[in-house]
Amino acid sequence: MEIRELRRLLAALVAAGVNDFTLETGEYKLNVKRGHFSAAVNAGQGAGHDHGQQAAPLVSLGAAQTATSGGAPGALALGTEAGWAGGNLVEVHAPIVGTFYSAPSPDAPAYVNVGDRVKPGAVLCIIEAMKLMNEIEAETAGIVREILVSNDAPVEYGQVLFRIEPD
Amino acid sequence: MFRKILIANRGEIALRVLRAARELGVQSVVVYSQADENSLPVLLADESICIGPAAASGSYLNVRNILAAAIVTGAEAIHPGYGFLAENAEFASMCEEHNLVFIGPRPLNIARIGDKASARALAAAAGVPITPGSGPLPDLGAANAFVAQIGFPLILKASAGGGGRGMRVVHSLADLERQFVNAQEEARAAFGNPELYMEKYLEEPKHIEIQLFGDGNGNVVHLFERDCSIQRRYQKVLEEGPSSLDDGLRARIADAAVRLAAHISYRGAGTCEFLVEKDGNFYFSEMNTRIQVEHPVTEMITGVDLVQEQIRLAAGEPVSWSQADLKVNGHAIEVRVNAEDPDHDFRPSAGVITDVHWPGGPGVRVDSHAYAGYRIPANYDSLIAKIIAWAPTREQAIARLERALKETVIEGVKTTIPFHLKVLDNAFFRRGAVYTNFIARRMSS
Numbered sequence: 001m002e003i004r005e006l007r008r009l010l011a012a013l014v015a016a017g018v019n020d021f022t023l024e025t026g027e028y029k030l031n032v033k034r035g036h037f038s039a040a041v042n043a044g045q046g047a048g049h050d051h052g053q054q055a056a057p058l059v060s061l062g063a064a065q066t067a068t069s070g071g072a073p074g075a076l077a078l079g080t081e082a083g084w085a086g087g088n089l090v091e092v093h094a095p096i097v098g099t100f101y102s103a104p105s106p107d108a109p110a111y112v113n114v115g116d117r118v119k120p121g122a123v124l125c126i127i128e129a130m131k132l133m134n135e136i137e138a139e140t141a142g143i144v145r146e147i148l149v150s151n152d153a154p155v156e157y158g159q160v161l162f163r164i165e166p167d
Numbered sequence: 168m169f170r171k172i173l174i175a176n177r178g179e180i181a182l183r184v185l186r187a188a189r190e191l192g193v194q195s196v197v198v199y200s201q202a203d204e205n206s207l208p209v210l211l212a213d214e215s216i217c218i219g220p221a222a223a224s225g226s227y228l229n230v231r232n233i234l235a236a237a238i239v240t241g242a243e244a245i246h247p248g249y250g251f252l253a254e255n256a257e258f259a260s261m262c263e264e265h266n267l268v269f270i271g272p273r274p275l276n277i278a279r280i281g282d283k284a285s286a287r288a289l290a291a292a293a294g295v296p297i298t299p300g301s302g303p304l305p306d307l308g309a310a311n312a313f314v315a316q317i318g319f320p321l322i323l324k325a326s327a328g329g330g331g332r333g334m335r336v337v338h339s340l341a342d343l344e345r346q347f348v349n350a351q352e353e354a355r356a357a358f359g360n361p362e363l364y365m366e367k368y369l370e371e372p373k374h375i376e377i378q379l380f381g382d383g384n385g386n387v388v389h390l391f392e393r394d395c396s397i398q399r400r401y402q403k404v405l406e407e408g409p410s411s412l413d414d415g416l417r418a419r420i421a422d423a424a425v426r427l428a429a430h431i432s433y434r435g436a437g438t439c440e441f442l443v444e445k446d447g448n449f450y451f452s453e454m455n456t457r458i459q460v461e462h463p464v465t466e467m468i469t470g471v472d473l474v475q476e477q478i479r480l481a482a483g484e485p486v487s488w489s490q491a492d493l494k495v496n497g498h499a500i501e502v503r504v505n506a507e508d509p510d511h512d513f514r515p516s517a518g519v520i521t522d523v524h525w526p527g528g529p530g531v532r533v534d535s536h537a538y539a540g541y542r543i544p545a546n547y548d549s550l551i552a553k554i555i556a557w558a559p560t561r562e563q564a565i566a567r568l569e570r571a572l573k574e575t576v577i578e579g580v581k582t583t584i585p586f587h588l589k590v591l592d593n594a595f596f597r598r599g600a601v602y603t604n605f606i607a608r609r610m611s612s
Contacts, residue, residue, distance in 0.1 A: 004204065097218055097232040099239055129235035130265065154239035156217040157232060158201060 006030075012160075015148040089163035090140045094155040098129035102151045110151075112162075116144045124162055127155060142166040168482050169193050169244050172270070173237040174208070176248030177227060179536045179553060180458070181208035184246045187474035196240045198233055200226035202544035207536040214240055221546045227251045230258055237267050244268035244481055246474075250548075253457040254281055270481040272434050272456045273383065279431060280454045290451040293430035295423045298442070298450040300366040307347050310365060314343065317367055323347070325354035326362040336368050371602040372442035374398065375410055375449070377424035378465045380476065380486060383434030388490045389421040390465050390473075396601045397590060399513070404583075404606070405590055406461035407500040407561070408468050411599035412443065420449050427451065436462075436477050442603075460503065460553070463532060467499035467557040497557055498564040502572070502587040504535075504552040506543050509586035517545040521579035526571035530557040530564075543580060551582065561599070565591055 013021055013032060023030040094100075102110040102125050111123050118124065118138040127134045146163040149155055171194040174184045181197055185208055188195045197212035202221035209215045216236045219226030226232070228251055237245055245262055247253040253271065256278035262269040271277070280286045287297050301313040303326055314321065323335045323346060335350050337343045347363070355361035378390040394410035395403045410417065424439035437456050443449040462473050476487060507513040519542045525533045535552035537543075543551065554575065556568035569591050572584050590596055595609045602608075 004210075097216060097235040097239065129231060130238065154216070156236070157219045157226070158217055 012148065015146060088166070089145055090142065090166050091160045092124060092136065092138065092162040092164065094127060094157060094159045094161055095136070096127055096129050096134060097157050098127040098134065098155060100149045100151065100153050100155045100161065101126040101128060101133075102147070102149075112144050112147070114144055114147055118142065118144060118164065125149075136161065138164065140164055140166045168484075169268075169478070171196060171213075171240070171242045172244045172246055172478065173198060173233070173240065173242035173267075174212075174246050174248065175227070175233050176246070176251055176253075177203050177206065177208065177536075177547065179534050179550065180248035180250075180460075181206075182211070182536045183534055184248060184474055185211060187472060187478060188246075190472075191475055191478060193478065196236065196242050198226075198236050200546070202546050205541070207538055207541070216240060221544060223251065223546065230261060234261060234265055234267070237262075238265065242267070244270050244478075246270040246478070247457065249457050249460060254455070256281065268481050270435070270477050272437065276431055276433055277456045280433075280456060283453070286454060287451075289431060290427055293427045295427045295451045296449060298366045298369070298452070301364050304363050304365065307344065310343060310347055310363075311340070313365055314340065317365075320368040320370065321365045322368040323350045323363055323365055325350070325358055325360070326364055327354065327358035327360040369442050369444055369450070371604060372396075372444055373410070373412070373601065374403075374440065374603050375412065375420060375443045376438045376440040376459075377421050378459075378462070378473070379424055379428045379433065379437045379439060380473070380480075381428050381433035381435065381437065382480070382486045383432060385429050385432045386486070387425045387428040387433060388486065388488060388493060389425050390469050390471065390493055391495050392417060392420065393461055393464050394601065395461060396603050397596075397605050398603055399606050403461065403503065405500065405502050405587065406464050407498065407564075408464045409495050409498065411561075416443070416447050416449070423449070423451070427454065435480055436473050460550070461501050463534060463553060463555045464499045464501050467532065467555055468495050468497055469493055470496065497559045498561040499555055499557045500561075500564050500568050501553050501555040502568065502590075503550055503583070504554060504575075504577070504587070505549040505583045506551050506580045507549050507583050508581035509583050510581075513583070515545070515549050516581035517543045517549075518580045519543075520551070520577060522576060523578070524574070524576035525552075526554065526574035528571070528574075530567055531555070531571045532557070537577070551577070551580075562597075565597065 021032040111125055112118060119141050120139055122138045123135045124138055125136050127136060142164040144162055145165045149161050172188055173196040174181050175198055185195045194213040196214045196216060197208045198216050198218045199209045200219055200221050201217060203209060218232040218236055219229045245267055252258040254277055256274040259269040259271060259277055260274040290297050299317050304310045320336055320338050323337060335346045337346055350363055351361040354363060373394060374396045375392050375394055377392050379387055381387040391408060392410050393406050393408040395406045397405040420441055427439060428437060436458050437454060438459050439454050440452045441449045442452055458474060466473055480486060506516045508516050520537050522539050523537055532555040533552060537551045554571055556564050556571055558564040558567045572588055575584060593609055
């Protein structure tokens with residue numbers, strides 16, 4: 001598994017509140033336990049090489065050889081996410097780089113919370129880029145099932161912000 | 168010194184800047200497109216942030232996302248590498264407006280010297296020779312009047328053109344008469360503007376460029392020259408330094424370049440390109456206001472680190488060397504290894520590099536972002552590595568580079584290495600008889 005996929009997977013697990021997660025493939029077995037947050041990968045093969053600065057305190061990765069990608073980076077993450085969600089969720093991606101705000105002002109309530117029903121055009125959050133506040137709107141009617149970014153966090157292009165269960 | 172900089176580029180130059188920053192103790196934020204998620208600079212970065220889709224217009228040219236990435240990550244400066252936004256004066260001034268240091272020249276330097284007409288005027292004002300050229304030519308009569316002053320051969324160019332498109336070499340009045348109207352129509356069709364001008368055409372020049380470094384206060388040093396005459400369709404293929412020109416001529420060209428850069432109080436690394444004729448006449452052609460692909464040639468023969476020096480200067484430190492400190496030691500040659508198939512007209516060979524082995528041993532440098540398992544995206548240029556050999560003499564450097572290229576293994580894609588080996592083996596190349604028409608004249612099979 002690529003370190004970046006692992007990072008994403010960990011973020012998604014945290015956001016979804018999953019406490020115990022196991023993934024087994026032909027090459028490795030990954031077990032993540034939360035609460036005290038530890039993770040371990042048992043690689044079937046390959047010498048350890050650790051690129052992961054951010055993830056380093058959380059995981060020890062005896063990486064399976066980087067004979068990697070070509071085909072489907074991210075396929076793993078998608079599969080597992082669908083697993084916890086139990087439905088077809090529509091992802092809302094960040095269209096720009098900036099700072100994520102869940103509410104119009106620090107004192108105001110969040111635009112949306114998990115469980116809220118939204119209509120197309122409903123404001124989900126703000127991404128601030130270069131002092132411009134960009135409202136991010138829902139394109140699908142449905143129920144907000146996951147909010148994957150915390151208030152005031154930087155977001156990158158294409159990052160998943162919300163998952164909505166369409167009506 | 169900065170604590171953290173943002174690298175607004177990809178591929179080998181992003182890695183080159185990352186390495187320079189790391190050796191200075193500076194953290195790097197690497198921005199990347201979705202196509203470059205698994206690229207080496209991203210994997211090695213202290214922080215990375217996705218700024219857009221594979222198409223460069225939405226990512227590496229997306230000024231807003233790049234500036235936002237710098238702001239949210241707390242980067243203090245932006246290194247633009249080469250290409251993309253490196254010579255975009257507006258981007259440089261937007262960095263300044265957002266209190267980010269642009270690691271490069273002042274926006275005004277970029278704007279004035281980047282425009283072809285303005286650069287020629289500045290060169291003339293600084294006493295630097297330029298190729299004799301006409302103003303806009305409204306009709307054939309005006310063209311004939313220019314011919315009477317300069318003589319043949321001449322090259323017809325479209326005022327709105329670029330990248331070699333629409334250029335025609337004319338050798339006689341009959342030729343000119345025949346080509347003029349065609350060229351006007353072609354310019355109108357291609358650029359929406361039929362205006363033409365003419366320049367003296369140099370038949371077999373050398374492409375010689377001077378590496379410069381200015382402090383922004385009118386003090387400029389040169390780091391000698393590179394000979395980049397070996398080109399294919401105006402793209403450099405192999406670069407070396409020093410050139411085979413005699414020392415007097417080398418000094419005169421370097422002086423001219425320094426004069427021009429000092430004239431505009433140039434700041435940072437830059438390069439003045441010249442065309443040099445066999446009789447020793449030389450003409451300024453353009454100035455590049457950025458670090459260049461072939462900068463390692465200069466680093467190998469002078470022992471300096473140009474990219475670290477760029478970062479240091481941007482952080483407010485003085486230039487590390489005076490002209491007297493700079494000396495040429497030995498000879499260096501760089502080849503650009505592209506993922507292209509030289510047997511099929513250099514068509515791009517994108518795909519996965521299944522295995523790679525780089526050369527080693529004394530005097531060999533490899534600047535590459537490729538690794539086994541790396542998929543070369545089809546969205547960007549085909550450069551996958553620069554292999555540079557240094558040795559005390561040119562002859563030894565050729566032998567060393569040949570040895571290094573034969574050690575190199577890149578599997579899964581075609582590369583230009585077999586072509587480079589043929590160049591190195593060419594008798595004209597070996598004796599330094601290399602002009603910009605080398606590939607067309609000496610390598611066509």
